[in-house]
Amino acid sequence: MKVSTRGDYASRALLSLALHTDSSGPTSVHEVAERTGLPQPYLEQILLALKGAGLVRSKRGVGGGYTLARPPKEITLAQIVAAVDGPIVAGDFGEPHENGACEHEGQCVLLTVWSEVGQHMRSHLNSYTLSEMVDRARGTKSLKLDSSMEHTHSPITGEPNARPEVESA
Amino acid sequence: MKVSTRGDYASRALLSLALHTDSSGPTSVHEVAERTGLPQPYLEQILLALKGAGLVRSKRGVGGGYTLARPPKEITLAQIVAAVDGPIVAGDFGEPHENGACEHEGQCVLLTVWSEVGQHMRSHLNSYTLSEMVDRARGTKSLKLDSSMEHTHSPITGEPNARPEVESA
DNA sequence: CCAGACTCACGTCACCCACTAAAGAGGCTA
């Protein structure tokens, strides 16, 4: 029921990329590692995975580095986490069997429940975009989180606001 | 991002208990294991954990076994999963620091995001009650899932309906 | 050609999950 450090690191790396996307040209892994405080060799393979998922582009050689492949508005938490941690599900106990008999009591009931929960988590994580997190980072840059809380997600209490529920996979 | 088998097994065991709560008297671990097809010794320690969390009561000796400690309407998935898998969070990277400076770029932004996501998962899992799952198990008992889809949660697409959002911990 | 960058293939260390094994302790019946 947790995201691994890979998911967290990947998000922070992409957030760092998004925050410095103005400085014309790619950002090296070394630079990202320094700014985010993440272990560089680990970060390298994470960025590789993000590249494999098509979230970043890379350029080799001197002056090379990584760049966001899409505008931050089109990158969601669900995509990031799924890229490095595999598909977002709430338990991989197989698919809910539909036609044949359920071998054991309550098994298929739980299977459909887990499937629903996974679906819900995906759509919720899809509601967090990278650009929103950029806004947050800029907003709380000088560490004032007193009254600037009119974000898309209410921070502590209650429900996230209704929104278009983008779904990907 | 997944629940372990413990969470699944615990839910199935409790569902089994709830389904046979009429037959006057506790249900033995052996019986539950047989009905659900779960490994008995493993199931034993899971039930122990559920007892520690106050979800079931136990009675020893001949004719002993386990009983639900509360009516099924007051037992939610969040409670079950939290009892056997620990608190429901979306990543345990510490609390979002509020006063001091964020050591690294975007760190506290992600921390608050994970905290929000965890909160959201908890309230969503809290919306599944054991009695609802009993209804589902009874409804699809003879394996017809064609048109009996007016459950509280829509099964595949879309949002769960608005509801009182019980929160526990 | 060379230095700076990404790329790739291992290695490893420790922790945790799923499960087994075995002995103990309480409680009911005879």
Next chain:
DNA sequence: TAGCCTCTTTAGTGGGTGACGTGAGTCTGG
């Protein structure tokens, strides 16, 4: 009281995997 049934507790184990480290490639620009 004996004896069985059930829960209770503790230990242990095998496999997997998460989080890195290491080192050798490979590409690119000057």
